[in-house]
Amino acid sequence: MGRAHEVRKASMAATAAKKTKIYSYYGKEIYQAAKSGGPDPDANLSLRAIINKAKKDQVPGHVIDNAINRVKNGATDNYEELQFEGFGPNGSTLIVKCLTDNVNRTISQVRPAFTKAHSKLGAEGSVSYLYNVQAVIQFKGLNEEETLDALIEGDVDAKDLETLEDGSIRITGEPTDYNAIKLAIQAKLPNVDFDVDEIQTVPTETVELEGEDMTLFERLMNLLNDCEDVDQVYHNVSNYNDGEEE
Numbered sequence: 001m002g003r004a005h006e007v008r009k010a011s012m013a014a015t016a017a018k019k020t021k022i023y024s025y026y027g028k029e030i031y032q033a034a035k036s037g038g039p040d041p042d043a044n045l046s047l048r049a050i051i052n053k054a055k056k057d058q059v060p061g062h063v064i065d066n067a068i069n070r071v072k073n074g075a076t077d078n079y080e081e082l083q084f085e086g087f088g089p090n091g092s093t094l095i096v097k098c099l100t101d102n103v104n105r106t107i108s109q110v111r112p113a114f115t116k117a118h119s120k121l122g123a124e125g126s127v128s129y130l131y132n133v134q135a136v137i138q139f140k141g142l143n144e145e146e147t148l149d150a151l152i153e154g155d156v157d158a159k160d161l162e163t164l165e166d167g168s169i170r171i172t173g174e175p176t177d178y179n180a181i182k183l184a185i186q187a188k189l190p191n192v193d194f195d196v197d198e199i200q201t202v203p204t205e206t207v208e209l210e211g212e213d214m215t216l217f218e219r220l221m222n223l224l225n226d227c228e229d230v231d232q233v234y235h236n237v238s239n240y241n242d243g244e245e246e
Helices: 002-037 045-056 061-072 103-116 144-153 175-188 211-225
Strands: 080-087 093-100 120-122 131-139 160-163 169-173 196-203 230-235
Touching (some): 002 093, 045 196, 131 175, 144 175
């Protein structure tokens, strides 16, 4: 009974920490979008998009409102995007993305995480060339022909268009075409609810880790996820459980 309670307690703590991380991420993203394009979602498409994504991820309304109100109240915080590239055990690679208001603090968090997991940071470009960055839009409500017509009418080129087993349409395009693809679909399907709506960083090749290599990689991921300023970690380890299922 005691052991089960402790396991449950640890699981709940991990879930709470993950939620806090998500709320912090969206808080910064919403603040940046509102500061850059104005705090009115009806007039700021980027802000509206990130708010919609936040709601899908079950971010509480007060987190969204607080981020927007900070801009309305004249907050002057500036966040800077940082990307770290590194090498884990046995051919594993990672891209760590941060949005921070203190670069030195972020570096002091990320560098020790790699060191403690017997991994190492690489120079800019040392890992990113092994990944593809792409816009991915997935939704239901149109067939392939109708979707293609929508993209043509919107003067948008897509890299790939496919129908999934559940009938969803999945569009892959250049990151620079992200908003244009969405607007083209919305023009054809005004009430569309995007199931996937994001810029993805995807490895061109993957590796599988076992034994001590996996233990070290898990340690690295846990340390990075504990870093306040780390928002996203992309990697090429196909058999690592990112813990999405709770």
